[in-house]
Amino acid sequence: MTPGLGFRGEVVDFYHRYRHGYPPSVIDALVAAFTLTRADTVVDLGCGTGQLTIPIAHRVHAVVGVDPEPDMLTRARTAAAEQSVANATWVIGTDAELPALGRLFGAGSLGAVTIGQALHWMRPDELFRTLFPLVRVGGGVAVVTNGSPLWLQDTDWSRALRGWLEGWLDRDLGYACGTDTDSQLRYRAALSTAGFDVRETHLRYAAELDLEQLVGGIYSALPVDQLPPPDQRPRFAEQIRRALHPDQRFVEHVDVTLLIGIKNQPPGRRRSATSAV
Known part of the structure; x- marks a missing residue:
């Protein structure tokens, strides 16, 4: 993970x-996959503002959110306090710090490590090689993707949005942030090579967005130095509205993939399966 991403x-x-x-x-799927209990500790790597960390905290003994951006962790800490979550710890760091954190936790001490869209x-x-000795038997690693970027979806409004944004940013927006099939296959292979038994679970839900939510979602994906200045944001939103006309509300069909690597015994015996819920 690269520190200082601009988020x-x-x-x-x-x-x-x-x-x-x-x-x-x-x-529920994560808890079931790793048989998580109130005795477990979970690390959420690349935790952002705690959108995956906090709900997991309600189900386990303790959770550690790790992110390179201090502002993200400050907001996550506030969100946890707002939801009366007292068993979450927030650590500034990247995947490069996992060996040091591993020495702190100890071998076989983690119920799971989650990585949500990061x-x-x-x-x-x-x-994954670093994480294998850190998780207990039956625990493991979950790579969770929560839909593809707003401008890379199979709808007319998404294609129109991509066209307008590429003109505004003057660059291609084809990168899928790890949600594409090739990336998922690479992650799957890396988990298997590290010693995990790999399976995949798929979920789907629909989210209806208005123009404010759509524009806010775009801003959430931009480094801070690429945000339009505040006085230009009404014009920015209006230009997007015109580009997406006549749509006024936008249905996003969100495909969630849970790529789950489980540490089983003996280590050399691996299985690969696909399930859907």
């Missing part, structure tokens, strides 16, 4: 307000 300042508020949280069914900033092969 700070105003972007943090946009991120927390407009990014989709994780449905209860996702948390693995594309990290080094998966090295990371």
Whole structure:
């Protein structure tokens, strides 16, 4: 994970307000996959403002949210306090700090490590090898993708949005942030090579967005130095409205993929399966 990604300042508020949280069914699937209990500790790597960390905290003994952006962690800490979550700890760091954290936790001490829509900033092969000895038998690693970027979806409004944004930013927006099939196959292979038994679970939900939520979602994905100045934001929103006309509300069909690597015994015996819920 690269420190200083630019997701700070105003972007943090946009991120927390407009990014989709994780449905209860996702948390249920994670708890079931790793048989998580009130005795377990979970690390949420690349935790952002705690949208996955906090709901997991309600189900385990303790959770540690790790992120390179201090502003993200400040907002996560506030969100946890607002929800009376007292068993979450927030740590500034990246995947590069996992060996040091591993020495702190100890071998076999973690119930799970979750990575929600952040693995594309990290080094998966090295990371998964580091994590394997840290998780207990039956625990493991979950790579969770919560839909593809707003401008890369199979709808007319999404295609129109991509066209307008590429003109505004003067660059291609084809990068899928790890949600594409090729990235998922690479992650799956890296988990298997590290010793995990791999399976995949899929969930789907629909989210209806108005123009404010759509624009807020765009702002949440921009580094702070690329945000339009405040006095230009009404014009920015109006230009998007015109580009997407006649749509006024936008239905986003969100595909959630849970790529789950489980540490089973004996280590050499692996299985690969796909399930849907």
